[in-house]
Amino acid sequence: MPRSTRGRIPPEHEQALYRVLFENSREGQYVLDRETQRFLEVNPGFEDLTGYSRSELLDGNLSPEDLVHARDLELHENKLAPRNHSIAETYSFRLLRKDKSIRHVETTVSLAKVRGREVIVGSVRNLTHWREVEKRLRDEIAMQRRKTIEAARANVKLFELTEQVSTTYELTTSLVKSKNIDELFKESAKVLCDKHGLNCKDVTFYLLKNTTLEVAFTTKRKANRLKLSTNPRLRSLAEGELLEPIAGTHHIMIPFRSRDRVFGVLRVEFPRDAGKIDLETDDAVIRGRWDIFNTLVNVISVMIDNLRLYEKVVQQSIKDPLTGLYNRRYFDRQAHTEFVRAGRFGKSLSFILIDIDNLKEINDEFGHQAGDEVLRQAANILKAHCREMDIISRYGGDEFVVILLETGADAGLGKAEELCGLIAEHPFATTNGAPREIPVTISVGVASLCGEMQNESQLLESADRALYLAKNQGKNRSCHFEPKRSEDRPDFHT
Helix, strand or coil: CCCCCCCCCCHHHHHHHHHHHHHHCCCEEEEEECCCCCEEEECHHHHHHHCCCHHHHHCCCCCHHHHECHHHHHHHHHHHCCCCCCCCEEEEEEEECCCCCEEEEEEEEEEEEECCEEEEEEEEEECHHHHHHHHHHHHHHHHHHHHHHHHCCCCCCHHHHHHHHHHHHHHHHHHHHCCCHHHHHHHHHHHHHCCCCCCCCEEEEEEEECCEEEEEEECCCCCCCEEHHHCHHHHHHHCCCCCCCEECCCEEEEEEEECCEEEEEEEEECCHHHCCCCCCCCCHHHHHHHHHHHHHHHHHHHHHHHHHHHHHHHHHHHECCCCCCECHHHHHHHHHHHHHHHHHHCCCEEEEEEEECCHHHHHHHHCHHHHHHHHHHHHHHHHHHCCCCCEEEECCCCEEEEEEECCCHHHHHHHHHHHHHHHHHCCCECCCCCCCECCCCEEEEEEECCCCCCCHHHHHHHHHHHHHHHHHCCCCCEEEEECCCCCCCCEEEC
């Protein structure tokens, strides 16, 4: 007997849900008739990106070619149209807006059939900002190159400096491709320590955390974090009061800034034979070298800021805002990945489905704020008593699900019983007014991977059936589902 599906989207509402997702996507989305090349549907993001209204795009007078820059039409004809399969393909091109301005975009297209009709489904991302960063980088480097060449013509070190400047642009263009901050630091270190470029001995990237500069990446064997309380000059640099870099005998420290706020520091160490560092020198060649460092630090600062913003958006898309756990979307993706991995390598895998007993009654008696606090504290208990490698998600309104990697039936049931005891013993209480004790228990269903299961949905369904039995037997308990030889007579262990 299946359990109630309270909290899930009914099938008759799925189409409305997909419409909401389509309309609210920040990326431009469109559906195109493959044969007539006529737009069948577009979302507001596509309208904003192209500058055309929905009615203008759907009235049949505009074709995809009208939105492609003339220099990219051949690319559109040869590549942008998907092949005769449903695998998505991704390409970049210049999009021509209604006002004739140009946007650099990346589009992912795939072929689908809707009621026997072949359509092209496309998603368009605006890359103009990244192109502007690349251009700004080229302009900055070109300007610094001209400046140093003009200032150092009479200096015997002109050749060395010119070589450094000419190679810096080629090296720094690789930074734009970094996908995360760790990769950005690694690539930046290569740029700074390249023997044919700036030829630094070692570099260390620090990120500011409260009153400490924590090591984020270093080329040295070991680098220690720096406490601002013990170094007044470094504290002034980190707080933005000191505008010039700090120079030592063979090193300099340059701040990373974002919107006039310092969020980190770059420490660059030079070879001993490079001589003593003098930031006040009038030597045009040396001043030009410092200008290159400042340009690189400014570019890296912008990239770190953008990557942090991107990472924040990514986290918001996969995290539950109330509990801080992963959300249902992330669970669905990881459940499939781990099911396939366990099957391929012969590993154990268990799912734990958890339901807060009587949460509705708790909300009715103590208020919804108390109910939310119960969910938050229960989530914290799960995080504290599951392994770092386990995947904990909020599955529904009062449900959590845990993917236990490399965990069999006995260990899975043991973990479920442990969590039942921890929740029952935890002192839940109201936080508004005089504290009132809230009795909280959970029911848990456990299912472990076995040969009869073909996909992760069957494993989750088995955990769901075990949870239903735990609720039906009086709650505050755990049950493990284990199919017998006949699928019609499953075996439950409590």
